[in-house]
Amino acid sequence: MPLYTYIAAFKGATYASQGSFSNFKGFVSAWSDLPANALPGLTPALKKELTQKAYRGEFLEVPNKKHLWRKSIDLNGDEFVVYAVQTQI
Template sequence: MTQGSHSNFKGFIDAWCTNLPAGALPGLTPALHRDLARKAHLAEFPAIPNIKYAWRKSIDLAGSEFVVVAVQTQP
């Protein structure tokens, strides 16, 4: 889980993806981390239907699904 204050999702991507502490996600090798950072900036975060201020993004990482859910805590 990551928290930050950003004006848009592009800033949020850097908070949760680029700044992941080493060892935070077992199995996330340096190569997979680079792939995650690259793919995280592609496309958009679609809104989660019927939920306000929440978005979900699914990223394929070496055949496994990496899911990120963004929740805006200040409307």
């Protein structure tokens, strides 16, 4: 199974994680199960909102890039962005 690197960004902070899966789309736990203080602006209430919204919407391919997708989630008016990078084939 391919290895994916997930890079999450929120309010100027970033967090990276990895996991091996058959595809990147269905494995929200790889990027949404964040350790405490991984993204300081992500309060418990916003983390709960993220959990509720994580499966909504689609990852979009980043133009002119291979094996790179982006997803944006609105959390109380702020943008939570996660990138999925197919790191290993």
